[in-house]
Amino acid sequence: MVQGKYAIVDIGSNTMRLVIYMREKSGRLKEIENVKAVVRLRNYLTEEQVLEDDGVNLLINTLHTFQEVTRHYKLDDVKCVATATIRQAINKEEILERVSKETDFAMRILSEYEEAYYGYLAVVNSTSIENGITIDIGGGSTELTYFANRKLINFHSFPFGALSLKKQFVKGETPTLEELMNLRNFLSTQFSTLDWLKNKKLPIIGIGGSARNMVQIHHEYVNYPLAGLHQYMMNVDEVHLINTYLQSLSFEDLQRVEGLSKDRADLIIPAVEVFESLMEFVGADKFVLSRKGLRDGVFYEKLTKEFGVTLFPNVIEESFYELATDFQINVNHVFNVTKTALTIVELLNKSGLVSIDKNDVNLLKRGAHVYNIGKYIDAESSSQHTFYLLANRTIDGLMHRERLIIALIASYTNKSSFKQNIRLFNQWFTKEELTKYRLLGAIIKFAYSLNATNRNIIKNMELQVNDDTLSFFIVCRTDFKPEQYQVEKQKKHLEKIVKKSIQVHFSYQQFS
Template identity: 50%
Template sequence: MKRKVGIIDIGSNTTRLVIYVQPQKGVPFKEVENIKMGVRLRTYLNDEKIVSNEGISLLIDTLHNFHSLLHHYKVTDITCVATATIRQAKNKEEILHIVQEKTGFTLTLLNEYEEAFYGYTAVTHSTDIKEGITVDMGGGSTEITYFRNRELIEYCSLPFGSLSLTLDFVKGSVPNDEEKRQIRQYVRAQLEGVPWIFNKTVPLIGMGGSARNLAQLHQHLINYPLSGIHQYEMDVSTIQEIKEKLKSLTLTELQKLEGLSKERADTILPSIEVFDILLEESKATQFIISKKGLREGILYNKIDKQDDSSTSLVDIGIEEIIYDFHINIDNSRQMIKIANVIVEQVNKINKMEGYITKQDRMLLEQASSIFHLGKYLNEESSSHHTFYLLSNRSILGLSHRERVKLALLASYKGKRTFRQYIEPFKDWYTKEEQKKMCLLGSILKVAQSLNITKRNVVDDIKISSKNNGWVMDIQCHGDYKPEEHRMEKQKKHLEKSLKISLTPNFNR
């Protein structure tokens, strides 16, 4: 039975509803609806810290719209949370009461720790980063955490966000040099009370709309060859380059930039100043973007309380792909078994112990599980579809570099197509890494050949060296002729990679 969860996030800048569905137990939740309304509740918070009636009415109208969607999707498990603006409002109790009375939603007001904790949870449940600083810049506050060995060590909530900085410091449509200086001065003053941020020399992980827009903007500026921003990595110097490109643009010109949301055009420049300062003061090693944030943190926390799973992030991502493409699990297991046996035999006979590492073996198993999944779309262009789908699909726990590597192996057809696929990314990998990927890919081609009928007829494989060549003794049960025929056509890949001649010897 499908499990559905709805999460409403009432932020200072936007109010958003996300609906997640778990198709069946053991399968990851998928986002099926994501509706954002640019309420900008912060603009209705006056100097006396009162949210005006106009702002409350706009919020209620938005929640009524969300209620209709939740009813349409038949979602009953609903979490509705609010952050900085309502948290800071003197009439917050009144707002909570009105929301309950007018919409039926029980509004939970997140405190500073909870908001920071959910952001940290989102990062540690969707990346394999062991130590880092997270920064979640909303419209009215900025939550920062420091984690080590994936455990939360420090947290803080700073009283500014992308929208509040814009409202407090920018008089025109975009900040001038003096206003930027004032923003930087203010942010640095706020950081003085948070000494644990300084000189950490760990990755800075950005989440929230400002961070996502910054990543999308950078991807368009450099014509990035992949889609998706989760675990997108930028050098620290990148921020300075973006600032230089944007500093002379008008609001109208910013609104026309590819990758930048029109409604964030007026707040992106103050946001960049904050990221720049945090990167500088923390001595960050790199800037990594997490697409997962507060809402996913709430979801993960909800799941953790009900499901006890020790499955790795990457394995969860692979399981999701297997489910989405209806991949034959028995065939995947046989592919993994054959590939592992070949690796062991190749290592032994070629004295390559240590060349194919434990990490390589894990990658090989992952690629075995989803090898040529593109055939479920089109058999003739299976390799092409496989590479495109995997290289452009966010997979939990994998960086973009690792994702492309997985795509190259799972789509392996031969060295010619490998060179075509890797062309936009060839600077990401050394020649030795590319050589090893071709070897692993050729092992997968052989493994596929030895189960071409998907009947799991191969029981064992032994490789020996004879007469300046290799003999592969393949023990089978049942009819192995289709596998034998396919093996004769595909063994060339392994022969070229290892520079040997290979004689398959099938027997029962």
């Protein structure tokens, strides 16, 4: 580590990568370099499990390329990990020695457990999924884990990956129907060896390049309106659709598919077959992509140990802390606004005018935390920036739909801008849900106007309901004129949703 930079070299069976991260003020690791080399070391592993000299030389030459980059960044302590192909090679000790002598790197060969564990660790520290099955298809192995209540319960490493499956079952560039049937039977037999896998009916969380490519293809195929792939979700029918679509194409057409890396064109169908077969075996109805995988897991282990824990206690809270740090959010102000907003919710619920449940309250708290965050970029167009930032920035722990809801609430200014923001996503929500999000946004906006000068002046608040009027009685600790001015400007948005006129009566009472 130099100047808050971390680097890792990941030596896979299909690709090798050098990734450099910058540790930001919040502690978040931001990727600043990602150098990829498609080396397919698996093709140099003989049936006797010897990595041929040509493969070892290719490995060394690629590491020389990577070290030019790490030297440029003045990175001396670079983690270097190798997975299935090196692990399975009987000449791995010679390979380790050559890497140590001829490059800047000290290569560490991960065990089957470590490779599976780091993938699991990345998933549970970057999503809010409590129970699930992870799958990481490499070139030469496939790692599965089962976790419950965020704890690792079982793991297994199969000695096959996208490259080895292609080599074993597919003679040409694309599989024939008979080859696909043979592959499916093989996968079913392999999965059947794990008694902890059958009919778990849990989401499948995909890690690695093959999972990412499948999701990217679907993203382009459906013209998905949000940016970002982490926590992207596909149902079982959508996975089948993409599998069928890919199998209908010639190899030349496969190479031109939007979202598919050209170097994976010959591997994507065997990989998607693995995903679909696993979903069928597990009885899963959802496939979720984790952009965080083995490399991230290595660093999560380091970062969490700094705090004496293995897992972040709450992934979403960690993400909102990062947002607060990155965008210089005044946390004390947020606390006071949230407190005011919750009081308003309680009064409105008691009046019977609205029904805001526990889940809605959680949305309100998160929306209040990042309300108008776009002012960090530009105060004049803060609402537009707020919506775009939150809708398109990866927020660990929030699925895409949840992220969009927070963006709608936190960017709320009026019905017109809300309708503009929701235009591409109307089919995602019911009319009742959209009305609820408008209400939550209007409550937060009202609460912010009551804390306009960040002085925490509100001592007490009461509500009186008449036929066509809501009367708020607010007792303040000090002069309230700035807040009164803002409330009169902003109350109309809440009035339109509750369909009543709102009167706000301020009074000043000196407290000791």
